[in-house]
Amino acid sequence: MSEHFDSRMNQSDATMWRIERDPSLRTTIVGLAILSESPQWERLRTRIEEITWEIPRLRQKVMTPAFGIGTPRWVQDEDFDLDYHLRRVVAPEPGDLQAVLDLAGPIAMTAFDRARPLWEFTLVEGLADGRAALIQKIHHCLTDGVGAIRMARIAFDEQQHHSHSPHRPLAGGEHRPSGLRLAMDTMAEQAADAAHLVGRTANAMPDAMSDIMFHPMRVANTVVGTAQSIVKMVRPAKEPLSPVMRDRGMSRRLATIDLSLAELKDAGHAAGGTMNDAFLAAIAGGMRRYHQRHGVEVARLRVTMPINLRVQGDAIGNNRFTPARFALPIDVVDPTERMQQLGEMARSWRKEPGLKFTDVVAGALNLMPEAMTTAVLGSMLKAIDFVATNVPGMDRPAHLAGATVEQQFAFAPPSGAAFSAALLSHLDHCTLGLVIDHAAVRDPEVLAACIAEGFEEVLEVGRASARRPRAAKKTRAPARPRNAAH
Numbered sequence: 001m002s003e004h005f006d007s008r009m010n011q012s013d014a015t016m017w018r019i020e021r022d023p024s025l026r027t028t029i030v031g032l033a034i035l036s037e038s039p040q041w042e043r044l045r046t047r048i049e050e051i052t053w054e055i056p057r058l059r060q061k062v063m064t065p066a067f068g069i070g071t072p073r074w075v076q077d078e079d080f081d082l083d084y085h086l087r088r089v090v091a092p093e094p095g096d097l098q099a100v101l102d103l104a105g106p107i108a109m110t111a112f113d114r115a116r117p118l119w120e121f122t123l124v125e126g127l128a129d130g131r132a133a134l135i136q137k138i139h140h141c142l143t144d145g146v147g148a149i150r151m152a153r154i155a156f157d158e159q160q161h162h163s164h165s166p167h168r169p170l171a172g173g174e175h176r177p178s179g180l181r182l183a184m185d186t187m188a189e190q191a192a193d194a195a196h197l198v199g200r201t202a203n204a205m206p207d208a209m210s211d212i213m214f215h216p217m218r219v220a221n222t223v224v225g226t227a228q229s230i231v232k233m234v235r236p237a238k239e240p241l242s243p244v245m246r247d248r249g250m251s252r253r254l255a256t257i258d259l260s261l262a263e264l265k266d267a268g269h270a271a272g273g274t275m276n277d278a279f280l281a282a283i284a285g286g287m288r289r290y291h292q293r294h295g296v297e298v299a300r301l302r303v304t305m306p307i308n309l310r311v312q313g314d315a316i317g318n319n320r321f322t323p324a325r326f327a328l329p330i331d332v333v334d335p336t337e338r339m340q341q342l343g344e345m346a347r348s349w350r351k352e353p354g355l356k357f358t359d360v361v362a363g364a365l366n367l368m369p370e371a372m373t374t375a376v377l378g379s380m381l382k383a384i385d386f387v388a389t390n391v392p393g394m395d396r397p398a399h400l401a402g403a404t405v406e407q408q409f410a411f412a413p414p415s416g417a418a419f420s421a422a423l424l425s426h427l428d429h430c431t432l433g434l435v436i437d438h439a440a441v442r443d444p445e446v447l448a449a450c451i452a453e454g455f456e457e458v459l460e461v462g463r464a465s466a467r468r469p470r471a472a473k474k475t476r477a478p479a480r481p482r483n484a485a486h
Contacts, residue, residue: 027140039401156398237383245418249439266462277343286454381416448481
């Protein structure tokens, strides 16, 4: 199935683009692929160039209409330079994963050049056993986590030996117009959108009037419930709930935890829920431990959990999620009870009627001056304690320029929170990527260790419920974190 890419940013994308005047709110996504070997450079370069033709967004940059009218637009970068976007470095000693994280940390912290397409890939060579790594840095405006996996399915080959196809022109690619032309086009599109909305409203009026006449209470309850849901979604918060992770800064530390996909699923099922329930419960358990290490007891922490809104046919290049913000109990000691309680809470948020109005709320924010939008959203986002996101990854083998992708990691932007935790599956394994604000967490290695302990506690629930003789159980190594990158 061919993918399409809208030329206009949606309102949510535009909001993320605008608030980056505050550097701590940058929405950089970092992916890390561990390769079985170092690919031949020219072969890799040829493959990446081919990918930029298969995924047109990688050859497009952002232009803002004159006078700030409407949302920004993606236009073709006529000065596209592959050598700027694709780089190669040699890993420092000892050439392990930690060395790669040490390189990826500063890359994640560096702002994009807004005059160019919003992605950068870095090949890291010289890892132990002849392996290599590819650090993939993209702006969140390009796509969300689920969209990024769809892009990965295009970029990574299913077969180890890929036959390159000839370059082809960008389908529907828009060459660079002037800012004034963009503004005029945007006004025309907005007028067409308004006319379409009026037509839809007129067509819906008979049914709406019928509902009001014959089911007035049902209509009233729906309107009130939706309004309350929207208020709950945008309700301001003044400060983090954590008494420990309060400061915010620019420095980031990266850490990872290796997990078994099957064990994580078993843990969720043992509690009568899902893998996502186990994921949230593990993070909550880790946070309880971390605060206890600092001598404080905390009942709840405020979390942002992206909820996927994608449906079949949505453009791969747009964000289609809404950030649910809620107070997550971390003081539930029993891991089974914790999975059940947090799972029910997460599922209730997925049913909120206000979710479908995410882009409408973003559009209202975009009507405000940029400085005001940044201040309003910044105060809300910096009151978040952590971000937790779970993205299903590749379920088939993946190759790049002849090298096998052995492992993948995702690092989500904290966007004002103390840290982010991104769970990504790859074949039969899972990895957790942590992006830690060093101003909020002065001991990132302790935080990572506590979260690893939280996962180990949750995984043990699944192991204990396994219906097989104890003698047949295999000995498993506990979840262990990689030290936070400096």
